[in-house]
Amino acid sequence: MERRHLLSATVLVVVLVGACTAAAATAEKAGVSSSCDAYRGSWVVDESYPLYDAASCPFVRKEFDCCLNGRPDTEYLKYRWLPSPPCSLPRFDGRKLLSAWRGKTVAFVGDSLVANQYESLLCMIHHAATNGSRTNASWASGENPSSTVRFEDYGVTLVYYLSHYLVDLVRDRAGRTVLKLDTVDEGLKWLDADVLVFGSWRWWARKSWDYIQDGDTVVQDMDRIQAFTKGLQAWARWVDANLLQTTTKVFFQGYSPSHRNGQEWGAPPGNTCTAETQPVSDAAAYHGQGPNPQDTIVRRVLAGMSKPVHLLDITFMSQLRKDGHTTKYSGGSGPGTDCTHWCVAGVPDSWNTLFYYSVLTAGNS
Incomplete structure (x- = not known):
């Protein structure tokens, strides 16, 4: 994908060692608690937002940079997520996060919605560490669909691995693409x-393979x-087999909703996210897309795992x-409307504030 700063490709990996004790201490200092549901609340106007200027961040791909692509309104940048009492969120502190992750590697693995969150976090940290902090970056291209940014002064590396399915998508000897439902060699x-x-869902609705293989069974x-x-x-078996005895912290990005049908929020038929400039004002009246099977499956699978995995339950707040979507401001040449991906800066910044909160409370949960 095109970027404001073209960076070469590289591959790296990620894990947080010994963060449990530090996270608990940091959480106590920050005055946060792991006993409340921070994913329930409302959006409030905060004039101190956005947390950074996308124009000064070298890590946003053109497709997510709505300001660069000519979006004229700015109200969508001014909303902060406010959890319902007794919950409260600490303000994002990029330097504190870098200090907690000193010498560590943090990896995001999944589709472009995971990339949405990854690039947002890079910008949030970059803004906090701009003064005198050196970065070393390489970006995905060609056959190496991974991106790496290292904040040298802290020894912190953030990596994004493109993986649409979290299981292997390979080519067989005949050149056919095979989705292997039971292997995670990558x-x-x-x-x-x-x-x-981790995060995965959107690409399962698409057929980007010639065959699906499940054990010895191969079907189209x-x-x-x-x-x-x-x-x-x-994927869950792989995590339990490889990470159970490690100090690696594992998170799973919840379902990120699309807004293609305006009737869900009371707009006339045919309306989409295109002209929307404010959040849904009445959450109780929002019909949404109904229960999505991904959410139920993810919760059931995570509940059955031996390795603790924290669900970043972003669905309700994002609905x-x-x-907040890129709509027609995704830099494309056609008239298409993107009601799936999110502007950066924008909604993914609040996902990352909740991620930051989860990191702080990880030692207590």
């Missing part, structure tokens, strides 16, 4: 990580919900942000 790249953030296609379930179970 996970070898992730084993040295101190923190891992199958029910996608069933396929996703099998794939996620294979309210019909105004």
